[in-house]
Amino acid sequence: MIIMKFGGTSVENAAAIEQVAEIVRSRQKDSPIVVVSAFAKVTDQLVLMGQQAASGDCESCLQLLQAIRARHLETAEALVETGFSKISKRVESITADLEHFVRGVAAVRELSPRSSDCLLSFGELLSSEIVAAALAVRGLDSVWVDARECIVTDAMHTRARPLFEATKEHLQAKLGPVLVKSRIPVMGGFIAATQEGIPTTLGRGGSDFSAAIVGAALTAERIEIWTDVEGMMTTDPRLCAEARTIRQISFNEAAELAYFGAKVLHPATLLPAIEQNIPVYVLNSRNLKSKGTRITAHAPRSRDIFRAITAKTGVSMVNVVASRGLMVHNFLRSVFEALDRHGCPVDLVAISEVSLSFTMESKRLPETLLAELEEIADVTCEDQQAIVCLVGEDIHGKPGIAANVFTTVAKAGVNVRMISQGASEINISFVIKEGDVPQAVRHLHRHFFPSHSAQVGRTAAAGEVRRARSATRDRNANGSRSKSEKIGRNRSGSASGGARVSRAPGEHPRPRQVSAAPLLNVKLASGSRG
Structure with a gap:
């Protein structure tokens, strides 16, 4: 069994979801569980709706709601020609609940953390329903599963923490019968619920965390995080065009990068995977030939100083x-x-x-x-x-x-x-x-992380230097032997005897070459301040 998580840009429109269907089909023999984020930008729109409703601007809030409804209906219609009536009713029902909710927020002019979690859950509910329907009409035996009935958390709204034992029980109860029938469960990431059934969220970017939680609870073979980049990069390509894909990285390195700003993974994503030693792959949904990044407990030593x-x-x-x-x-x-x-x-x-x-x-x-x-x-x-x-x-x-x-x-x-x-x-x-x-x-x-051409250039230059030094040593050695032989013959008529090499008047010994690299050796105290 494998977990396949698709981010917002991987399900942002009908064409992207078509690609998702083909990727899932290619993994069908691996018994996939599909976890999806909300459509790209929808969570941001829901946040804005909450702000507008809480400020009493109900008109602007409802205009944005209509745009969200229209986008999801349009995407569903493009994907599900047969059976569109059924999925359109689900979209209409979810968006009607959303309208009722934001009107309530506008009436009291208050958006608590608990209300915010309920509001943001609508994005994943809509996307997961549409993706499940799209897979089904393409011959994949998919079934929609409500993530709020699977992942159990505490009541720390907006950044809830999973209760793993309860989550494991719920997942086995909900997904076990589905997997036994070789069906493909499709569920929303990011969203969960307390033991009392009150909706919670795992924090922004928490769909990755959802995938890891499900994978750890069900002891998956691997977890695949599908996004719109080639994998984890040596740096943010928006800051540095020379950034390149990291082929393999350790759990500890990846977690450190995620916590300190790498956008590809949610900072907490890897914790459940680390505990179960489940490899995580970061892959590009727009380039199926890409090998992406493999994250494991231990990775081969990098040829560069840093990963x-x-x-x-x-x-x-x-x-x-x-x-x-x-x-x-x-x-x-x-x-x-x-x-x-x-x-x-x-x-x-x-x-x-x-x-x-x-x-x-x-x-x-x-x-x-x-x-x-x-x-x-x-x-x-x-x-x-x-x-x-x-x-x-x-x-x-x-x-x-x-x-x-x-x-x-x-x-x-x-x-x-x-x-x-x-x-x-x-x-x-x-x-x-x-x-x-x-x-x-x-x-x-x-x-x-010098470019390949720079590395080749440096390697070639180093090779030339080594060859030049070798040739110099050979010439010096030959010259020494020749002079030794001549001196020996002049003194004893024989080439034998420990002769010394003389220098021409005014000639000085060549200075010994010293590398400057070891001179830069600074040990910084932990936590020093500049």
Whole structure:
């Protein structure tokens, strides 16, 4: 059994869903379970609808609803000529429920996290119904399954956490009978429900997480994440045109990249797969010949120092300096207790005796936290920052790497605000201004991932140097033997005897060549701040 997850751009229109059907057909013998995201941009539209309804702008909200309804009906009609009446009734029914819901939000002018989860679930409900119908009319024995009856979570609305034991029971109960009949279940990603049946979501991008949860619960052979790129890349191709596909990467490396900004995977996607040692493939739904990226527990050592470079934007850096009179241990404890009370997930931390800096997503940084910290310390907050992260196995065991990184960044004219080398030995992270990200990433990628032609050029040049040195050694050796023989004959009439080589007057020994590479060897303290 395999899990096949298709992202929003892979199901964005009728042509894309036609391609999905062919991909699923090619995997039919593997007993696939299909997980789909909402159509591209629909989740964003639902968010906007919620904002409009909560502000009382019901007219704009309903206009957007009509556009969503029309798009899904048009796509369904193009895909399901036979049986369109049935799927159109389902689309009309779901969008009618959506209209009723947003009118209620507009009436009370409030959109709570619980209501937001209910609102956003409509995108996946619509797309999964249409994809299931499209597969069925193409001869694939598909059946729609409500994900809210399969994945059980806690009540942490907008970023709910799965309850794995309950989820496993529900999935086996709902999907077991379907799989026994060799049918193909189709379900929406991202959405789930509490044990009481109240809709929840797994956070933006959570469809990947849904696929991994299902795969782990049912012990799938592999999990395939189908998207619109060739796989995981050495960096964001929008920042650097020379980015290339990573063929194989370890779970730890991929998770680190996902957390620090790589858009291909949801940060939590890999956790269930890691626990069950299930390989994850990232594949391109628009290029079936692409081999994509294979993510496994361990990956072969890369020929490059790093596996990839990523950047996380929309970050704030908070600097907290202890007020006089507050004991150091009390200061640190107070800061971390405040972070815990406000439920703030921190990305990087740098600590000294009397100060602490941390970063987190700007949109998740509460003003109440800053106000509380100001009661115990001097606090400054800098927005529009970004975290650049270079990931690779065992990089901390190689001298000179940190110096190489920061020399390259300096040559790019970029100032580093904060440096962190975490407990894991697979990343070097630092904070810069958001506007400097393209410049920094391009320079780093050019340096650590040189193009093939540059590598060939360097290899050829190195070969020429080696050959030239070899020829020089041979000439010197031949010349030495010739002179030795002559000197020996002049002294004893024999070529034997330990002769020494003389130099012409004024000739000096050739200087020994020394590589400059080992000279750049800087060891950075964990969590130092620039």
